[in-house]
Amino acid sequence: MSEYQYYEFQSIDQALSTKDRKEISSWSSRSDCSNRKAVFNYSYGDFPKNINEVLLKYFDAALYLSNWGTRQLLFKLPIALVNLNSLLAYNTSIYLEQESCLNIEQKGEFVVIDINLNKEEWWIEGEGVLSDLVGLRNAILEGDYRSLFIVWLHILSLKYEQEEMVEITSINPNLIPPNLKETTSELDALIEFAAINKDWIVAAANYSKTTTKENIDFEAQLKLLDANKKNEYLLRILQGENNLALKLKKELATLGKEKINVTTFNTEIKLEKLIATVDNVTAQRKAAIAEAKKIAHQKKMEQLVIEKKYVLESIDRHLLKSHATAYDKAVDAMLDLKDLAKYQNKELEFNQYMAGIMEKYGRRGTLIRRLKDQDLV
Numbered sequence: 158m159s160e161y162q163y164y165e166f167q168s169i170d171q172a173l174s175t176k177d178r179k180e181i182s183s184w185s186s187r188s189d190c191s192n193r194k195a196v197f198n199y200s201y202g203d204f205p206k207n208i209n210e211v212l213l214k215y216f217d218a219a220l221y222l223s224n225w226g227t228r229q230l231l232f233k234l235p236i237a238l239v240n241l242n243s244l245l246a247y248n249t250s251i252y253l254e255q256e257s258c259l260n261i262e263q264k265g266e267f268v269v270i271d272i273n274l275n276k277e278e279w280w281i282e283g284e285g286v287l288s289d290l291v292g293l294r295n296a297i298l299e300g301d302y303r304s305l306f307i308v309w310l311h312i313l314s315l316k317y318e319q320e321e322m323v324e325i326t327s328i329n330p331n332l333i334p335p336n337l338k339e340t341t342s343e344l345d346a347l348i349e350f351a352a353i354n355k356d357w358i359v360a361a362a363n364y365s366k367t368t369t370k371e372n373i374d375f376e377a378q379l380k381l382l383d384a385n386k387k388n389e390y391l392l393r394i395l396q397g398e399n400n401l402a403l404k405l406k407k408e409l410a411t412l413g414k415e416k417i418n419v420t421t422f423n424t425e426i427k428l429e430k431l432i433a434t435v436d437n438v439t440a441q442r443k444a445a446i447a448e449a450k451k452i453a454h455q456k457k458m459e460q461l462v463i464e465k466k467y468v469l470e471s472i473d474r475h476l477l478k479s480h481a482t483a484y485d486k487a488v489d490a491m492l493d494l495k496d497l498a499k500y501q502n503k504e505l506e507f508n509q510y511m512a513g514i515m516e517k518y519g520r521r522g523t524l525i526r527r528l529k530d531q532d533l534v
Contacts, residue, residue, distance in 0.1 A: 161224035163283030220287040289346035327425035337365035360434035378409035
């Protein structure tokens, strides 16, 4: 297999300048750069820049994929719009074949969130992946930390699989964000991107509160904003300040309201209790799958009882054609009849039917090989 490396960057808060685009395009002949996006594809060679440095200088989101198993997702957030201490609580890592981590750190006026996961022979094509995930950045800016917790929980599950690596015995419930029972399309894309075991998320959701987003009358709240503040915001708009709408919304949301203390929990969640919940969720899921298969199988058998005459006739027609494709169709139908015979406790009758097939078509080597491969004779 040839080498595969895929880099994609997206600029969200502001478009790239012509100068920036010219500079970015000069880095590689394998670049595809627009005013909001840059893509670099490699089947050999390496990206000539540091992905973190490129993100900090030009972009707001980045993705890196390789065919040796690296999946990396990065977001750059203005530090003025986030609670840094709350974000830092999700830092975690594990070293297996390579390091996998959720690393959050301040870089000047920004916070960089680096989700870096590694697993050998774990490869997906990069086109379209970042577009499915980039909405998570805005969710984090709005205080929705479900994506961070899901990755943190995933790394915890990896540690549990390597028992000697689990350094914690309990979980701070304040790490668990509200509304974990619900997912968005971006969260679903993250779960698929990171190949996360959903049973852990379902288990942790038992400790997650359900909240509703407050509907704020921004028109009414604007009337509470004094004239000097309004003029200040208008000037900042003219100066082209980024993320100003989000900053204004956050300020308006608190106007005229008393400061509410954030509820904290003293009782930590024992890891062994969470694991027991995960095991229970897994058992329930497997039981539901088995039950669904049982019902589907029963329906199939009931339909075969009705259609058995036509199935037998179709087998005869396919066998008369004497070619490989027809034989494959005949064998598939025979497998259905074998399954039906077992369901009805009529296996002797089916064996007699197959004995008749062997007597009639025993000289057809191509057919007989297929019958033996499927344990029909």
